[in-house]
Amino acid sequence: MTLPGLQGGCCWWGALVLAALGVGFGWGATQGNAAQPGTRVFAADTGLILSYIKPGQNTAFEQTMKRVAEALSNSEEFDRRRQAVGWKVYKKMEPLESGVLLYISIIAPVVPNADYWVPQILNEAFPTEVQELYETYAGAFAHGETLLNLTPIDLGLTVSEP
């Protein structure tokens, strides 16, 4: 025995449950991203990242960073391409104690609110390769990274035009 009124009500209830699920999923996904520990967003105009790399892992790290450069430079997103313009990676000439290698990213200017988290950039550009790239990248680290938000100090060194 079916009751037409209840049948219609079930459709409404089903739609409401699906809508709630969608809203909940969207909220949950947003919260998850916000709480993602790997997020690298700078608050200042200039950023510095010190990356401590295991001895012998220089090639792995440098190759990964070149893929990051490729991903940013070829991105369809304007802000991603802007990130590429201001990002340079340097290597400290002499290893640290225990042979650890220090790489220094200087980001100037920082793109406001842009995420500089390497695995996320790789995931957007190379979704089918990201697992392997991530493992290579993560495996290269000796002591993680240090991030610094830098504010310029005016030294009054204005250079006059010739």
Place this chain on the structure above:
Amino acid sequence: MRTNLSRRFQTNQIWVGTALVAALAIGVLLGSSFARQSAAAQAAALSFSGQKAVVVQPVNAANTADYERVMQAYGETLAASSNPERARMGAGLQLYRAAEGGQGGSVLYVTVLDPVVRGGDYQQITVLAEEFGGGPPDNGDEVRELYSAYTEALAPGAFALNMTLVAEF
């Protein structure tokens, strides 16, 4: 006879006196020159070999204004130098303050040298002693004050990085 001897003795006295005064003057000149060299030698040279260099300097939180004042004097001295090498050093000098604190509540300052002037001595006290305020001997008191403010501002844990470019996106 006695008069001749007396004159000769007087002449000798004048020569000896002149020689002593001359020796004293030469001694003072040599001494002051040596003292200047010693003061310069006390501050070890600070040079860099990379294309670019970064110096991370923790500064006591109470002394940040002093540190910035000394670095400003240093930068202005470099930029205004008649020595082309020092002027280039000044042109490539940038100073930043990090939002993130260092150990013991210190404030981290980052000096970026881009490009590095190879062979240039970046030692702050040497540059200030030799050229600040028109150079010695008139800048002694000012340089001493700057040096004192600078050394009191520094906190332990500074490090310098000589860097080569790996990837330019």
